[in-house]
Amino acid sequence: MSGVIKICGVKTAEAMDAAARAGATHIGFNFYPESPRYITPEEAGRLAARAPGLRTVALTVDADDETLHAISAGLHPQMWQLHGDETPERVAMIRNQFRVPVMKAVAIESKVDVARAYTYERCADWLLFDAKPGALPGGNGLAFDWHLIAEETWTKPWFLSGGLTSGNVAEAIRTAHARGVDVSSGVEKSRGEKDPALIENFVLRARAAFVESLKK
Numbered sequence: 001m002s003g004v005i006k007i008c009g010v011k012t013a014e015a016m017d018a019a020a021r022a023g024a025t026h027i028g029f030n031f032y033p034e035s036p037r038y039i040t041p042e043e044a045g046r047l048a049a050r051a052p053g054l055r056t057v058a059l060t061v062d063a064d065d066e067t068l069h070a071i072s073a074g075l076h077p078q079m080w081q082l083h084g085d086e087t088p089e090r091v092a093m094i095r096n097q098f099r100v101p102v103m104k105a106v107a108i109e110s111k112v113d114v115a116r117a118y119t120y121e122r123c124a125d126w127l128l129f130d131a132k133p134g135a136l137p138g139g140n141g142l143a144f145d146w147h148l149i150a151e152e153t154w155t156k157p158w159f160l161s162g163g164l165t166s167g168n169v170a171e172a173i174r175t176a177h178a179r180g181v182d183v184s185s186g187v188e189k190s191r192g193e194k195d196p197a198l199i200e201n202f203v204l205r206a207r208a209a210f211v212e213s214l215k216k
Helices: 013-022 041-048 065-075 088-098 111-118 169-176 196-214
Strands: 004-008 026-030 055-060 079-082 102-108 126-131 158-160 180-183 188-190
Touching: 004 055, 004 196, 013 041, 013 196, 026 041, 041 055, 041 065, 055 065, 065 088, 079 088, 088 102, 102 111, 158 169, 169 180, 169 196
Parallel strands: 004 026, 004 180, 026 055, 055 079, 079 102, 102 126, 126 158, 158 180
Antiparallel strands: none
C-alpha cells in the first residue's frame, strides 16, 4: 500500500474538489450533530457525487440504528468511522448489518490505550489512532505521542490522526510508520471551515512522505 490520505469533515464543494484534485483517497463526512463540521446525509450525498473516485467515510459517534440507516439512505457510505465508545460487539453488529467496511477510532494516550486497540482488530476492517478527546470526540487539533504505536504490528490497516498539518505530516509518517493519514482541523482556515489551499498542500506533503518512506 503506497499510502492513503483522508480529508475529514468536508462540507463544501470547494473542499471536495480540492481533495479530489490533490489526490486524496478518502473523504470523510461528519454526522456528529455537535460538531462544527456536521453535515446532513443528503448534503453529503450531493457532495460525494462530485468526486466518485474518492472513497466516502461516514463519521458517527455512538449513533443508534435509526441514525445509521438515515445516513446510509442519503450517502451510501463506503466505510463507517465509529468515533465514540462503541464496543467490539457494536462494531461487529454495524459491520454485519450494513455490509461495508468499518473503521474504529481509538484514542491513544498511553500503552494501555494501545492494548485496548488490539481488541478491535477482530471486528473492525480498519483502525484509526487519534489523540484523547478534547471538546469533541475528534477534530480538536491535538496530537499524541506517535512513538506509542511506532513499533506495534497490526493485522488491519490503519490511519494516523490527531493534530496533523502539512508542517508535521511527514514527520508523523516517518515516526509512526503510518501508511494512512487523516486530517480535519489541520486543513481549516477557521473551526469547521476547510481551506482548499491547505488541503492541497497537506495531500502533497503526505504523498511525498509516503514515497520517501518506500525508498527506505
